[in-house]
Structure formats: C-alpha cells, structure tokens
Amino acid sequence: MSDDIGVLDRYLTVWIGLAMALGVGLGYAVPGVADLLNAVTFNGTSLPIAIGLFVIIYPIMAEIDYGRIPKVTRTARKEIGLTLAFN
The missing domain is CATH 1.20.5 (Single alpha-helices involved in coiled-coils or other helix-helix interfaces)
Incomplete structure (x- = not known):
C-alpha cells in the first residue's frame, strides 16, 4: 500500500x-x-442508505482502470467466481 x-x-x-x-x-x-x-423508501429500498452507499462507492469506481479488466478477469477467475457465488 x-x-x-x-x-x-x-x-x-x-x-x-x-x-x-x-x-x-x-x-x-x-x-x-x-x-x-x-x-423514505422506493420499491423497498431505503433512499438514505442507497445515497450513502453511492457516495462511498463512487470515488472507488471513478478510479478503476477499465483497460486492465480483461487481464484481471483472466488471472482471477476463481476469486470472481467465488464472489459471484457468495453474492
């Protein structure tokens, strides 16, 4: 780090x-x-929580190098699969 x-x-x-x-x-x-x-909900989703999550996640998503995604998906298939399975 x-x-x-x-x-x-x-x-x-x-x-x-x-x-x-x-x-x-x-x-x-x-x-x-x-x-x-x-x-304050919309279709069962709490808007304050949704807005808070967006505020937290947006800076992380804005810094993603989308050009590296193909390389990462080739080398991390097991981890991605486990993440999808757990979610």
Whole structure:
C-alpha cells in the first residue's frame, strides 16, 4: 500500500465507528428519526442508505482502470467466481 494515503483512508475505521456512534446517538436523542428514515423508501429500498452507499462507492469506481479488466478477469477467475457465488 502506498505511504501517501490520505487522512480519510488512514483512519477509515475511526470514521466508521464515529458515524455508527453518531447514528445510535441520534436515534436516542431524536426518537422519530428512525421512522422518518424508514419512510423514505422506493420499491423497498431505503433512499438514505442507497445515497450513502453511492457516495462511498463512487470515488472507488471513478478510479478503476477499465483497460486492465480483461487481464484481471483472466488471472482471477476463481476469486470472481467465488464472489459471484457468495453474492
């Protein structure tokens, strides 16, 4: 791994823990927030969760070198197969 990782990457576990604690704290401080978030759904999908996942995944997807995909799929067939099977 590169020595030039940013603060967000370096302390990702801390940020996730803080976000979880904030969510739990918000749930206790504002009891109606869970019902509010659950009300914002589209075809059974929670929009706040979908938006949050998009915000997390988009930067990763934007940095993919799509030209290397054929090489990776040739050398990692077993791993890709296992991933597809588990999903």
